[in-house]
Amino acid sequence: MRILFRWTVIIFALDQVTKWLVLSWLDLANRGEIDVLPPILNLRMAWNYGINFGLLQGHSDTARQVLIAVALGIVAFVLWWAWREKLKPLGMACAGVLIGGALGNVVDRMVYGAVADFLNMSCCGIENPYAFNVADVAIFAGALGLVFFADGKKGS
Template sequence: MRIVLSALVAFGLDRLSKVWIVEWANLKERHYIEVFDPYLNFAMGWNKGVNFGLFAGHEEWTRWGLTVLALVVCVWIVWWARAQRGLWLHLGAGLVVGGALGNVWDRVQYGAVADYLNMSCCGFRNPYTFNVADIFIFAGAAMLIVLSGRTKDDA
């Protein structure tokens, strides 16, 4: 239940952020909104592949192939995590699943993942964008890596 609840929260926050920024603030047509330059800006990016746009060719095959792959991975993570113990491990699994489902929603709705967060610092202009789902996937995966090898005695 903890896995499902954390996945629903992550998915909901991702969807809310995308509706607010991409749709209501109309970033999909404005393309760029300065927020706190250069540290945080909204810059519209449509990712048709995986990280940094890798494998973005063959658009329809990639779109549906990545959608199916993400769903299979989500099912496997839930199946695997249910057999594990630990609140934080379950939370991490839920974050990965919720973030992945947020990006799956984008692929179905838009044909690509909606990326919009752009962060730069210290004289370096970052050309890449990401989204809230990516943050949840990264944080959840880090939690799974750190916590999955621990036993009850280690906790």
């Protein structure tokens, strides 16, 4: 479990530091957009009141609280499951990456009322209209990693 907690802290800190840099240092909330390596990497401010890709948008306090509760429920389940299955180190790391990302977005919802998304990547003539953040990447990567590396020590 130590590996899980280590990765949770690393991802959570990386997510929060990048959001602080973008919101406070670069003032992206007011600037709106900054081209970094167009079109491959751009910073585009977007407040996500829903889930991935803005699905289930809800600007009410109730919607925000439900999304926070769901995320915390998922975190609790993944913690319990990783502990119960006694995942191998790579599986624990993946679980920690997912949890760190989920907690990063929970903090956004609590502090800002929405998730701060700011990374925008396009390539090969295809313009991506969506923005995301480090937490979103971590949630996706952690979940994908668990699909491939979730074998526990029980059956081994």
